[in-house]
Amino acid sequence: MTGTWVPATQLVLVAGAFAPAGWFKLFGRGSAVVARRSALGRLTGKDRAVRAFRLVGAVELVLAAALLVPPLAPAAPIAAAAWSLAMLGYLGYAKWSAPESSCGCMSAKETPIGVRSFARAALLVAASALGVLSTAPWPVVLSGNPVPMLGSLVLEAALFVVLSAELDAYWVFPLRRFRARLRHPLRDAATGDVPVQASLHQLHRSPAYRSVHDLMRSTLLDSWDEGEWRMLTFSARQDGRRAIAVFAVPLREYEPERVRVALVDDPESEPAPAG
């Protein structure tokens, strides 16, 4: 029996990949939305995308079950290999026809179709093809070679997870968060100054801004600091003349009611363009 555990392992792996994918497509929350956004709509038409998506899910669930039922070997792995190959083709078509679409393969998480998607589909093709060689029912093989079979299953499953962009949130993000907690990559960005965005935030909530808002024509023209004040200027128009709206916003405190405003004639006023 030595050596037969390699194909048998593949049956379990492929079944383990198809089952959650099919389950999500058939019963998952948000699967209808994913179906409409996926490139499947281009093949079947938008109206039928959801039904086609559910059909794909049903096929995957049936394949997963068939792979695990020993009497159906070797027909099941052949069908699984053909199905995986079709998936690879579909990914290629999706990348070519709608590069901005999401794979929608395994979860509602939108992920771009990239190198990893293709590698994962190729992994399933290879595993299914290898599974065709299986000669004995996998539970029998498992009881005969539990350590190599379980070991390789864990390794291959890990490879599958690494190739699944949908699952990044479960292992890549925690790792990167942990690294950032040790040493945050953006820790040097902090400087003592007050961002102009903060002054604008305060300005937009001030009575002074509301009183002249309808006269203003442009967004921020210029800004500078004057002691405890941040000065902000805008183009304005008053009585048909060009003017400058000058605001003084408290620099360090958040006190919108203290914001001051003056409308002055533009000191560099050019004649407004005719028209």
Next chain:
Amino acid sequence: MSTVDRRRFLSKAVLGTAAGVVGATALGSVSPEVALAEQQANVGLGADLYDPNFVEGRITAIKGTVLWVTSSDRSFHRIHVTTATSVWKLRHTTFADAAVGDGLYARGVRLDDGTLAADSVWLNIVNLRTTIVGMAPNMLHLDSGTERVVAHVVPGTSAAVYNGTPAVRDMSGVRVGRHAQVIGAWRPDTNEVDVSTLYTSAA
């Protein structure tokens, strides 16, 4: 008038020296009625009508103070920029920073000769709704759902807004895995942006 003189003049106007405080209440003439009367008539554009006072496109040439712009529908526009025009390119800046190839949005008034007198010009501005998927020194990796975007943090310009509170320079509250809305400047013909403001949730 130099920039320094101009700023001094404008500072004096609002902060006052002898004239005292010029507050919102001191502007008696700026009542809502007056302000509304100054507004242009609302022309009631429908969703399928194009707004003559707005231009979107890319700069194909710069002739003096006129920008030549080709829109994504292949229409061609000429845009006047004056000293009263606000120009944004990652930060508020001046017309001198405009370059051929920049993406552009402009709002202003359409003149009789078909050109646009711009009140505001935004260059390369983008608004991205993303998930933060990675960080490196002065760099963020963002996932828009369909595309990976590299966002550069520009010290002294980029700011973070946590939970809608006023913007700060401190970016150390940014977390991988969280949602981030980024207002930034696209680097033309790349998938990279420079961050102006990053809106995210606090830790």
